[in-house]
Amino acid sequence: MNYDIRDIALAERGRKRIRWAARHMPVLNQLREEFAAQQPFQGKRLAVSLHITTETAVLLSTLHAGGAEIALCASNPLSTFDDVCAALVEEGMQVYAINGEDLPTYRRHVEQVLDIDPHLVMDDGADLIVELHKRSSSGSVVAGIEETTTGVVRTRALASDKLLRFPVIAVNDTPTKHYFDNRxxxxxxxxxxxxxxxxxxxxxxxxxxxxxxxxxxxxxxxxxxxxxxxxxxxxxxxxxxxxxxxxxxxxxxxxxxxxxxxxxxxxxxxxxxxxxxxxxxxxxxxxxxxxxxxxxxxxxxxxxxxxxxxxxxxxxxxxxxxxxxxxxxxxxxxxxxxxAAEASPAALMDLSFAGQALSTYYLLCTEHRLPPGVHNVPAELDERVAQLKLKALGIRLDTLNADQLTYQASWQYGTAE
The missing domain is CATH 3.40.50.720 (NAD(P)-binding Rossmann-like Domain)
Structure with missing residues (x-):
């Protein structure tokens, strides 16, 4: 059985709540359309450990629409929504998570997710990344993504000890994550x-x-x-x-x-x-x-x-x-x-998870390969997330004219005469 959840009968309730979250996540919705058309993740396996919320479901559906095979476990024993798990199973993902699961079950679920021999790990707290580094080999993993402060600290500690085997992008440290989701x-x-x-x-x-x-x-x-x-x-x-x-x-x-x-x-x-x-x-x-x-x-x-x-x-x-x-x-x-609540609002997670989706694309679907270590989200990806969000909100920006662009690039101009 490729899942271990509380009750598959909860799927309909989960689907309804996921649809509500998706209404407030226009950036991910746009990326989903792009990925569905291009199928950039076809043949790629993703091991995911995140808080299993409705917003997380929108992210995973976006990647799944692009062809990714996904195995999911919780990043915290108490942050799982069982109806969301059921909905994701019916969508075709492997899910191993039950709200309130004990620690032995939690650890077993982490191992089951890694058993798919992933190409990429998407983590929140670095439990997947650390578990991989306890093993003799990281298998097919070429890169990772870490979403939260604690996980970035743990991953940097691995890198500091010269143990980190693959590149990890610190989504937490990008402006569209910590300025908005964190704050x-x-x-x-x-x-x-x-x-x-x-x-x-x-x-x-x-x-x-x-x-x-x-x-x-x-x-x-x-x-x-x-x-x-x-x-x-x-x-x-x-x-x-x-x-x-x-x-x-x-x-x-x-x-x-x-x-x-x-x-x-x-x-x-x-x-x-x-x-x-x-x-x-x-x-x-x-x-x-x-x-x-x-x-x-x-x-x-x-x-x-x-x-x-x-x-x-x-x-x-x-x-x-x-x-x-x-x-x-x-x-x-x-x-x-x-x-005790429902995590950050969907309108904010739209930014964080769009950064994760684009980072996944960046790591798996281009020829660019980073060395082992902790890396920032490329600035152009973060800027694209912000631009897409502004467009969805109907907000327009000023632009520099030719004279201003010249001034910006010049050293000759000083105190005006």
Whole structure:
């Protein structure tokens, strides 16, 4: 059997929701038409590990329409939509993912996806890439694509240790990804996840954001927009200054811990919120993570410290501490916008996934071959994504005239006489 999903009978519901997402993804729709006509991926096998959402389905359908054979697993045990899996199976893809699957099942699904001997791996978090490098051979793989910050960090670590066997394009680092998906998408879906899991009021609360990268910027801005007082925790001095000059209070976590009502981590680092911080928190503090892996909040220490736990709502568990206070963990400490909400809006994922689709074309369908290492998306591909999106939105730009082009290319012009 070329799939392992919860229930194939969910396919119709999945198809309906995928169609809704596709309505808001005009760039991918245009690329799908091009790929369907040209069949550039005919005979190519893609191993994919992504959050299995309706938006992801639009990306994979785009590649599948171009002739790609696709095997898909989840990049997180809790971010899978079972109806989407069923719809993709009926479309002819191999899918190995079940929402809430345990870690042994998750790892088995990763191995099943790689069993197709792919030509390219498309990853979110680098689990496919790392698993390949644990094997003696990468088989037919000629290149990879990594979609998120944590995965790029892991892949760069492989390259730094001179172990990376093939080129990997860091889609996460391209402007049309981190300016929009990371900032606006993660900002919105994090708040959405918190509200769905807790139905709490953000206005008037003290909201602590750990990390002020593009995701942290977006979360902090959305929280402030909802009326929260925002504190930022950072280790990078430049980012800390940026947060300060943008009007946020900047404190180390040990000082923010007693002040916050809601805590969100978005760093890609382990142990950002630890036992010593949790014991200082107010009664009723909410803990959420927006980083890729469930290591930013020390969940093991929280479970060992608690004298009692109970599930209060979907994706919300109460932990009673020895000091008599209660804190609440959202989504098992996994990325809250994917677990408790529906990930980034389709209009934003249109940009990120168009970048992935064009990067796939670039890697598999041209004679150009990159050396092993982590590479940026070619600037012309990223610019094409932005241009297609602007066209779809009906937005026109100014253009330079001949005199301006001459001025731009000249060194002779200086202070006007």
């Amino acid at each position: 606006f998408g993660t900002g919105q879906n994090t708040i959405d996840g918190i509200l769905r899991a807790t139905n709490t009021l953000l206005a008037g609360s003290t909201f602590v954001v750990a990390g002020y990268g593009w995701c942290g910027r977006g979360i902090a801005a959305r929280a402030r927009g909802m009326g929260a007082r925002v504190i930022v925790c950072e280790i990078n001095p430049t980012r800390a200054l940026e947060a300060y000059f943008e009007g946020f209070q900047v404190l180390p976590m040990e000082e923010a811990a007693p002040l916050g009502d809601i805590f969100v981590t978005a760093t890609g680092m382990k142990g950002v919120i630890r036992k010593e911080h949790i014991l200082q928190m107010k009664d009723g503090a909410l803990l959420a993570n927006s980083g890729h892996f469930n290591v930013e909040i020390d969940v093991a220490a929280l479970e060992q410290t608690a004298v009692q736990t109970q599930e209060i709502r979907d994706h919300l568990v109460e932990y009673q501490l020895p000091n008599g206070r209660n804190v609440y963990l959202l989504g098992q400490g996994r990325l809250v916008g994917q677990v």
